[in-house]
Amino acid sequence: MKQKTVVTIGEHDMTLHGVTVRSRPVTENDWDVLAHWGSDPEVLWFSEGDNVQSYSLEEVQGIYREVSQATFGFIIEVEGIVILKLSIRILNLMN
Numbered sequence: 001m002k003q004k005t006v007v008t009i010g011e012h013d014m015t016l017h018g019v020t021v022r023s024r025p026v027t028e029n030d031w032d033v034l035a036h037w038g039s040d041p042e043v044l045w046f047s048e049g050d051n052v053q054s055y056s057l058e059e060v061q062g063i064y065r066e067v068s069q070a071t072f073g074f075i076i077e078v079e080g081i082v083i084l085k086l087s088i089r090i091l092n093l094m095n
Helices: 028-038 041-048 055-067
Strands: 023-024 072-078 081-088
Touching: 028 041, 028 055, 028 081
Parallel strands: none
Antiparallel strands: 023 072, 072 081
16 A cells, blocks of 8 residues: 655745734744634635635645645734735746
8 A cells, every 4th residue: 555645734934923913934833823714614615715714724735735845935013913924935937
């Protein structure tokens, strides 16, 4: 039987912060907030349109783990409250 490869979130160490706003890397410890957003139809309407009502935890983990292999993922906090997940992809437009 073929063994399944476990992929984790691609990590980095970039952070930015001001007086009240801070960005930090997305980690494997963020599943509670990511799963909450992934199961909220109103949040999904803005990111997926009206054809997705909810994702399971396993689906959310698969999505974020795959995307993080090619992007830098950030959690944005204001006064310690998580308000946003942001991904930045660096494109090599010269090649």
